[in-house]
Amino acid sequence: MKNIVILVVMLALSGCGMMQRLQGKPAPAEPVAVAPLGASGVTAEALDTTTEAEKAAALAAPATGGERELGRVTVALGAPAEQGLWLATALVTAPVMGRVVTASGASLAVELRPGTGGALLSLAAFQALGLSLTELPEVTVYGP
Numbered sequence: 001m002k003n004i005v006i007l008v009v010m011l012a013l014s015g016c017g018m019m020q021r022l023q024g025k026p027a028p029a030e031p032v033a034v035a036p037l038g039a040s041g042v043t044a045e046a047l048d049t050t051t052e053a054e055k056a057a058a059l060a061a062p063a064t065g066g067e068r069e070l071g072r073v074t075v076a077l078g079a080p081a082e083q084g085l086w087l088a089t090a091l092v093t094a095p096v097m098g099r100v101v102t103a104s105g106a107s108l109a110v111e112l113r114p115g116t117g118g119a120l121l122s123l124a125a126f127q128a129l130g131l132s133l134t135e136l137p138e139v140t141v142y143g144p
Contacts, residue, residue: 054085054124067099070112070141075100077133078120086122088115091141098143102129112143 070091078088087100087110098112100121106129110122121131121139131137 067142067144070098070143072138072140073119074136074138075119075121076136077126078122080123082122083124084111084122085109085125085128086111086113087119087125087139087141088113089119089141090115090117091119092143096143098141100125100129100139100141102131102137102139106130112141 070089073089073091075087078086085108087098089112092098092112093114095114096112097109099107099109101107108125108129110125119139119141123133126133
């Protein structure tokens with residue numbers, strides 16, 4: 001009996017898509033497959049075009065006068081194809097220059113970009129701070 005109920009439910013659900021097509025509605029879009037970082041021979045180093053000099057300058061940038069702690073956020077890796085040293089976070093409402101500091105004390109000057117949801121840190125910033133790309137580290141965010 002249980003198998004018959006499952007079969008009826010499966011047939012009913014498959015019929016929904018057929019009815020939509022008969023009514024002239026487009027079929028739902030197929031999900032887009034995105035290759036993970038490292039797939040197809042693409043490495044993080046190949047995607048990151050930020051120079052070592054730019055990273056070194058951002059690491060050496062001193063704290064500016066008048067900055068304040070905006071908060072602490074757990075960061076995930078942002079879109080690897082988006083170049084530069086940046087942090088997208090809900091802590092700011094407009095792009096500004098700021099700084100992130102890791103739990104180990106590493107400090108990096110970054111562009112703070114408005115974001116929604118979880119905070120995203122650029123590939124170049126992850127690498128400059130020596131963070132593993134699979135980590136979800138907490139950083140303290142400083143800005144004007």
